[in-house]
Amino acid sequence: MTGVLDRPTAPPRPSPRTRATRVEFVANDVVPLRGATSEPDDAEVGRRFVAGDEAALALAYQRWSGQVHGMAVRAFGPGPDAEDVTQQVFLSAWTGRAGYRPEAGPLPAWLVGVCRHKIADTWAKRDRQRRLTEAAAAEAGSRPAPSARPLDTAVADRVLLLDELDRIDQPQRGIIELAFFEDLTHAQIAVRTGLPLGTVKSHIRRTLERLRSRLEVDGAAALHA
Amino acid sequence: MPQHCTPEDLSLAALGEPLSPDDAAHLSGCTACTAEVAGLRRSVEALAIPEFAAPGAPVAPPAHVWAAIAAATGIEAASEAPSAAPAAAPEPAAPLAEVRQLRPRRSRLLLAAAAAGVVGIGIGAAAVALGDRDDDGSTVALASAELDPLGGNDASGQAEVVERPDGSRVLRLELDADAPDEGYLEVWLIDSDVVGMVPVGVVSAGTEELVLPPDIDVGQFPIVDVSVEPLDGDPTHSGVSIARGQLA
Numbered sequence: 001m002t003g004v005l006d007r008p009t010a011p012p013r014p015s016p017r018t019r020a021t022r023v024e025f026v027a028n029d030v031v032p033l034r035g036a037t038s039e040p041d042d043a044e045v046g047r048r049f050v051a052g053d054e055a056a057l058a059l060a061y062q063r064w065s066g067q068v069h070g071m072a073v074r075a076f077g078p079g080p081d082a083e084d085v086t087q088q089v090f091l092s093a094w095t096g097r098a099g100y101r102p103e104a105g106p107l108p109a110w111l112v113g114v115c116r117h118k119i120a121d122t123w124a125k126r127d128r129q130r131r132l133t134e135a136a137a138a139e140a141g142s143r144p145a146p147s148a149r150p151l152d153t154a155v156a157d158r159v160l161l162l163d164e165l166d167r168i169d170q171p172q173r174g175i176i177e178l179a180f181f182e183d184l185t186h187a188q189i190a191v192r193t194g195l196p197l198g199t200v201k202s203h204i205r206r207t208l209e210r211l212r213s214r215l216e217v218d219g220a221a222a223l224h225a
Numbered sequence: 226m227p228q229h230c231t232p233e234d235l236s237l238a239a240l241g242e243p244l245s246p247d248d249a250a251h252l253s254g255c256t257a258c259t260a261e262v263a264g265l266r267r268s269v270e271a272l273a274i275p276e277f278a279a280p281g282a283p284v285a286p287p288a289h290v291w292a293a294i295a296a297a298t299g300i301e302a303a304s305e306a307p308s309a310a311p312a313a314a315p316e317p318a319a320p321l322a323e324v325r326q327l328r329p330r331r332s333r334l335l336l337a338a339a340a341a342g343v344v345g346i347g348i349g350a351a352a353v354a355l356g357d358r359d360d361d362g363s364t365v366a367l368a369s370a371e372l373d374p375l376g377g378n379d380a381s382g383q384a385e386v387v388e389r390p391d392g393s394r395v396l397r398l399e400l401d402a403d404a405p406d407e408g409y410l411e412v413w414l415i416d417s418d419v420v421g422m423v424p425v426g427v428v429s430a431g432t433e434e435l436v437l438p439p440d441i442d443v444g445q446f447p448i449v450d451v452s453v454e455p456l457d458g459d460p461t462h463s464g465v466s467i468a469r470g471q472l473a
């Protein structure tokens with residue numbers, strides 16, 4: 001049996017990604033050159049950023065704070081929460097810049113990954129505060145703990161799983177990110193990456209198993225932390 | 226009881242992809258396979274959420290965000306900061322930059338695409354003027370591509386977009402490839418993002434001429450891709466590409 005024969009015989013579906021959706025993003029290496037000035041290109045900004053050049057932080061903020069803040073606003077709406085997330089993303093990217101590896105991807109991709117962490121952390125913090133408030137109310141005897149709601153497991157899972165994603169090497173990580181965050185099918189991922197379909201499928205399988213094990217090992221412990 | 230679904234197919238089911246009718250029927254009646262999908266789904270449900278999706282429309286943060294970052298890092302806020310918003314402004318006009326990148330092939334492919342994208346391949350007078358007229362003066366070559374093997378295949382070839390005297394355009398293909406064991410070969414024009422794609426026709430090895438859709442801008446779809454398509458009635462790309470090249 002070849003990979004081709006394994007394919008599910010799905011009924012004809014409308015072309016899943018048409019031009020209507022493709023305008024959402026363009027690979028950043030396709031964006032036309034920025035004028036004829038001597039502005040450093042994105043890769044150069046990334047290199048200077050990791051080297052600790054303060055001007056590179058300003059440039060990174062100029063170029064990518066809009067994307068980062070757009071994500072934060074999508075999660076929390078405009079206002080202090082979103083602004084706090086955006087601020088934290090750049091601050092923690094700057095102080096943690098040694099953790100950015102240019103060969104693993106462009107700087108804006110890394111910033112977007114940091115932004116996912118900050119969003120998940122903010123949700124977890126809110127959840128913790130909610131439980132503290134409820135526990136305090138129960139203790140004061142004002143009312144019974146309203147179901148003594150357990151930690152929202154999805155909130156805890158996200159923090160854990162984003163951490164695990166960071167540990168996954170390419171190309172597995174890029175593949176699962178295309179599935180999770182760009183909603184591509186495995187066939188679309190194969191076309192996009194140029195990797196064989198069977199390779200994409202087996203990487204997806206192994207990554208989902210790995211994420212499941214992480215939840216099994218640490219997920220329960222987190223519940224009682 | 227028919228065979229269990231493969232672990233790979235159960236993973237795709239966990240991601241929400243449709244299974245073959247046989248697999249779907251099996252899954253609905255098998256507690257073991259259903260439990261497996263449920264176990265794998267937990268991470269999908271946690272992470273595949275709109276809040277984590279690739280960035281959408283950019284939103285410029287208010288100025289005090291940069292001021293706070295500059296203060297916390299001790300960077301000179303004054304001169305750099307104000308340019309933040311204005312400098313970000315021109316970009317939203319262009320589609321937002323994609324921020325993820327896959328290592329091996331894609332960047333190479335897209336770097337080539339970038340070159341073509343900047344130059345553009347018009348359909349009008351400019352393109353004709355740039356084109357190479359055939360010896361007999363009847364057709365004009367607008368762009369051409371070397372097709373390189375993909376995915377461990379040894380298929381290769383050349384593709385050429387040619388304008389005929391009546392103004393129609395054809396894709397001339399010289400393909401060196403083995404006939405697939407199952408299914409057929411199909412040619413696609415794909416955009417630089419490798420997302421949008423237009424099927425151009427079914428081919429076999431050798432020399433073929435495929436008439437292009439009249440309105441297609443090959444500058445927008447500069448990647449020529451040859452795929453193996455199974456006879457499953459699914460009109461979308463199978464994901465199995467055997468050769469690819471960049472029109473320039």
Ligand SMILES: [Zn+2]
Nearest residue numbers: 229230255258
């Ligand atoms: Zn089963």
